[in-house]
Amino acid sequence: MPEKFLKPYDPAATEGRLYGEWEKSGLFNPDECVRRGAARADAPAYSIVLPPPNVTGRLHMGHALMLAIEDIFVRYKRMRGFRTLWVPGTDHAAIATQAVVEKQIKKDEDKSRHDLGREEFVRRVEAFAEESHGTIVSQLKTMGASLDWSREAFTLDDARSRAVRTVFKRMYDAGLVYRGHRIVNWDPKGQTTISDDEVVYEERPAKLYTFRYANDFPISVATTRPETKVGDVAVAVHPDDARYRDFVGKEYDAVFCDVPIRLKIVADAAVDPSFGTGAVGVTPAHSQTDWDIADRHGLSHQNIVISEYAKMTVPGRLNGMKTAAARGAVVEWLKREGLLEKEEDIRQNVATAERTGGIIEPLPKLQWFVDVNREVPGRGASLKELMLEPVRSKKIAIIPDHFEKTYVHWIENLRDWCVSRQIWYGHRIPVWYRGEEIQVGVEPKEVGWTQDEDTLDTWFSSGLWTFSTLGWPDDAGDLKTYHPTDLLETGYDILFFWVARMILMTEFALGTIPFRTVYLHGLVRDAQGRKMSKSLGNNLDPVDIAAKFGADAARMALVVGNTPGTDTRISEDKVKGYKHFANKLWNIARFILENADDADAAVPLSEADVAHRAALDALTREVTADIDGYRVYLAAEKLYHYAWHELADNIIEESKPVLQGADAAAKASRRALLARLFDRTLRLLHPFMPFVTEEIWQSLPAKDADYLMVARWPVVE
RNA sequence: GCGCUCUUAGCUCAGUCGGUUAGAGCGUUCGCUUCACACGCGAAAGGUCGCAGGUUCGAAUCCUGCAGAGCGCACCA
Numbered sequence: 001m002p003e004k005f006l007k008p009y010d011p012a013a014t015e016g017r018l019y020g021e022w023e024k025s026g027l028f029n030p031d032e033c034v035r036r037g038a039a040r041a042d043a044p045a046y047s048i049v050l051p052p053p054n055v056t057g058r059l060h061m062g063h064a065l066m067l068a069i070e071d072i073f074v075r076y077k078r079m080r081g082f083r084t085l086w087v088p089g090t091d092h093a094a095i096a097t098q099a100v101v102e103k104q105i106k107k108d109e110d111k112s113r114h115d116l117g118r119e120e121f122v123r124r125v126e127a128f129a130e131e132s133h134g135t136i137v138s139q140l141k142t143m144g145a146s147l148d149w150s151r152e153a154f155t156l157d158d159a160r161s162r163a164v165r166t167v168f169k170r171m172y173d174a175g176l177v178y179r180g181h182r183i184v185n186w187d188p189k190g191q192t193t194i195s196d197d198e199v200v201y202e203e204r205p206a207k208l209y210t211f212r213y214a215n216d217f218p219i220s221v222a223t224t225r226p227e228t229k230v231g232d233v234a235v236a237v238h239p240d241d242a243r244y245r246d247f248v249g250k251e252y253d254a255v256f257c258d259v260p261i262r263l264k265i266v267a268d269a270a271v272d273p274s275f276g277t278g279a280v281g282v283t284p285a286h287s288q289t290d291w292d293i294a295d296r297h298g299l300s301h302q303n304i305v306i307s308e309y310a311k312m313t314v315p316g317r318l319n320g321m322k323t324a325a326a327r328g329a330v331v332e333w334l335k336r337e338g339l340l341e342k343e344e345d346i347r348q349n350v351a352t353a354e355r356t357g358g359i360i361e362p363l364p365k366l367q368w369f370v371d372v373n374r375e376v377p378g379r380g381a382s383l384k385e386l387m388l389e390p391v392r393s394k395k396i397a398i399i400p401d402h403f404e405k406t407y408v409h410w411i412e413n414l415r416d417w418c419v420s421r422q423i424w425y426g427h428r429i430p431v432w433y434r435g436e437e438i439q440v441g442v443e444p445k446e447v448g449w450t451q452d453e454d455t456l457d458t459w460f461s462s463g464l465w466t467f468s469t470l471g472w473p474d475d476a477g478d479l480k481t482y483h484p485t486d487l488l489e490t491g492y493d494i495l496f497f498w499v500a501r502m503i504l505m506t507e508f509a510l511g512t513i514p515f516r517t518v519y520l521h522g523l524v525r526d527a528q529g530r531k532m533s534k535s536l537g538n539n540l541d542p543v544d545i546a547a548k549f550g551a552d553a554a555r556m557a558l559v560v561g562n563t564p565g566t567d568t569r570i571s572e573d574k575v576k577g578y579k580h581f582a583n584k585l586w587n588i589a590r591f592i593l594e595n596a597d598d599a600d601a602a603v604p605l606s607e608a609d610v611a612h613r614a615a616l617d618a619l620t621r622e623v624t625a626d627i628d629g630y631r632v633y634l635a636a637e638k639l640y641h642y643a644w645h646e647l648a649d650n651i652i653e654e655s656k657p658v659l660q661g662a663d664a665a666a667k668a669s670r671r672a673l674l675a676r677l678f679d680r681t682l683r684l685l686h687p688f689m690p691f692v693t694e695e696i697w698q699s700l701p702a703k704d705a706d707y708l709m710v711a712r713w714p715v716v717e
Numbered sequence: 718g719c720g721c722u723c724u725u726a727g728c729u730c731a732g733u734c735g736g737u738u739a740g741a742g743c744g745u746u747c748g749c750u751u752c753a754c755a756c757g758c759g760a761a762a763g764g765u766c767g768c769a770g771g772u773u774c775g776a777a778u779c780c781u782g783c784a785g786a787g788c789g790c791a792c793c794a
Contacts, residue, residue: 225794275793496789527729560741561730566723566730568729574743580757583756584753587757637741
């Protein structure tokens with residue numbers, strides 16, 4: 001028996017070495033598995049693409065959970081003989097990464113990106129991304145993820161850039177990507193547009209002011225943003241509102257806080273007669289709703305009174321003031337003029353930018369959009385409909401299935417997707433202009449063309465991930481073999497951001513689904529159920545945890561009892577429990593090596609031993625069905641329970657007198673049984689705890705594969 | 718406003734979509750230098766399954782209502 005079994009199991013001395021051995025063996029690569037006879041050349045394929053972590057820093061516990069679940073499926077399928085591919089990669093995460101570097105440069109050098117210039121700034125971001133990439137790769141390996149590194153991808157590398165340009169060009173030619181002057185979510189802090197999904201609403205206290213535009217103006221209106229009223233072009237009332245019916249269609253002139261305005265009274269069903277005075281000042285350039293009202297009544301959209309820097313751009317006293325200051329100034333003026341009628345405290349949802357926290361300023365801008373309602377040529381359906389169909393028809397199954405409703409509900413409310421961003425890091429929009437001319441896709445050879453300054457929303461490139469990583473637009477081997485992928489495993493919090501976009505992009509570019517099953521895991525919270533965050537300081541670093549207790553223990557702690565779609569809690573104590581379990585396996589191994597290392601598998605089993613074997617057969621069937629049914633949380637728990645409380649507590653204990661007794665046949669049978677049960681247990685546990693099981697396996701005297709990783713999963717008929 | 722989820726032992730959660738006596742981990746109590754393991758072993762206590770109805774031979778599980786917690790979307794003048 002190897003010396004190491006005389007001491008407790010030491011994950012730190014084992015895990016890194018074993019990962020290196022696995023990697024060197026090449027067996028994470030399905031082609032190599034075929035070459036080495038670990039998978040048949042005609043075996044069915046099984047594929048997962050790793051949701052690419054952002055190159056913004058380090059992995060968190062959510063990543064660790066994702067890796068644990070995906071690696072369980074990948075290792076299980078590999079042991080079942082599938083040509084199993086798990087593609088690694090990272091995401092350039094445009095805004096997020098740029099923001100990190102901008103902050104860093106501001107802090108270190110007190111410079112903005114404009115001080116550095118586009119070229120130099122992008123170089124800095126790339127250097128940061130490179131460094132961050134290295135950290136992330138080593139963290140992925142620490143967790144034991146059996147990824148095929150020969151196929152690693154990055155959302156901003158050359159192959160992925162080619163895919164992005166190709167999709168953009170095809171969408172443009174199909175009329176599905178268009179440039180339009182529309183109201184967008186402008187983030188004055190990040191100086192860029194963002195999509196509707198990147199807006200987060202925060203409830204804050206606010207004041208609702210009721211006022212008149214002028215003394216002779218007949219209607220009072222209520223607003224939380226008096227400073228925007230210099231941009232009003234109309235007052236809207238509900239068509240059935242008897243109070244205002246006589247005024248509809250009339251126009252009034254006023255000078256509002258030095259700004260001359262002309263207001264038309266319009267009737268629109270979007271107005272809620274019970275809110276405020278039942279009359280709304282319409283500011284088309286600075287509110288989506290008002291923009292829509294203006295559309296319906298043929299009013300001007302172009303009365304812009306706020307700049308990209310959230311400053312007033314009007315004649316008179318307000319000019320150049322920040323919106324917050326202008327608000328005060330307008331209220332002052334209203335009071336002085338006797339126009340302010342009421343001031344009340346209310347709670348208001350304020351739109352903020354997810355990444356920068358800046359308050360969103362809706363502004364009309366010339367941007368690129370993906371049209372989700374226009375018919376896709378040759379498909380007889382819009383992108384929206386193409387996103388709905390595979391989920392409704394169950395071609396894509398979402399686990400847990402109640403998220404299918406959430407998904408459908410979201411798609412039905414979807415608006416056109418603004419894909420252009422005014423940031424520098426990312427895929428530059430593949431469009432060139434020369435005067436009135438425009439060229440899309442490939443840079444023109446002639447002089448005089450200039451490329452669009454903007455970059456694409458990061459989700460545009462990650463939306464292509466399942467097929468851009470497999471060689472598309474070339475219709476070559478990997479794409480044919482591994483696409484559509486089998487499983488997409490990710491957090492429910494990015495169902496809309498990412499999962500929906502992948503379905504959109506894949507339906508458009510390939511006319512098929514990107515994956516057959518979506519498994520959504522929940523958030524990983526701390527022991528008190530709080531979200532992990534920097535400000536609370538309650539973050540657990542998966543690499544620290546793995547160093548302290550072993551990656552196997554971390555994986556088990558994250559997986560056991562963690563049902564899909566439900567948040568889970570993690571604490572060091574919980575992980576510690578599974579470190580003890582790894583040690584328990586270690587000691588079982590010691591017992592087996594001491595007592596059954598010379599077991600003869602051919603010996604006939606006694607009646608009692610046959611029963612033990614049958615019980616494990618039953619468990620094997622259950623665990624297999626659980627994994628196939630995506631109940632890994634149950635499979636893990638059952639195996640834990642079997643190894644500890646059945647194999648160790650009962651079977652080994654009752655074996656002691658037998659092994660020391662005089663009945664030679666019973667002894668031989670028991671030795672064969674123990675060797676057999678333990679061999680089986682290691683195989684079943686391997687996807688969950690790959691390191692300790694592999695380490696023990698390699699010390700077993702009789703084994704049918706060099707690596708447990710590619711040993712056969714036990715199939716019981 | 719529309720929609721979704723949750724409420725089971727002191728704590729954290731399962732309960733594979735109706736079937737003996739409702740399970741696990743942690744915690745608690747008691748006892749163990751038992752020759753695989755103190756990162757351990759043995760034993761024990763602990764639950765009107767949120768509340769009220771209904772369906773059923775049978776309900777933690779299905780239906781209705783109520784209460785509490787959380788989440789998503791929309792609105793937010």
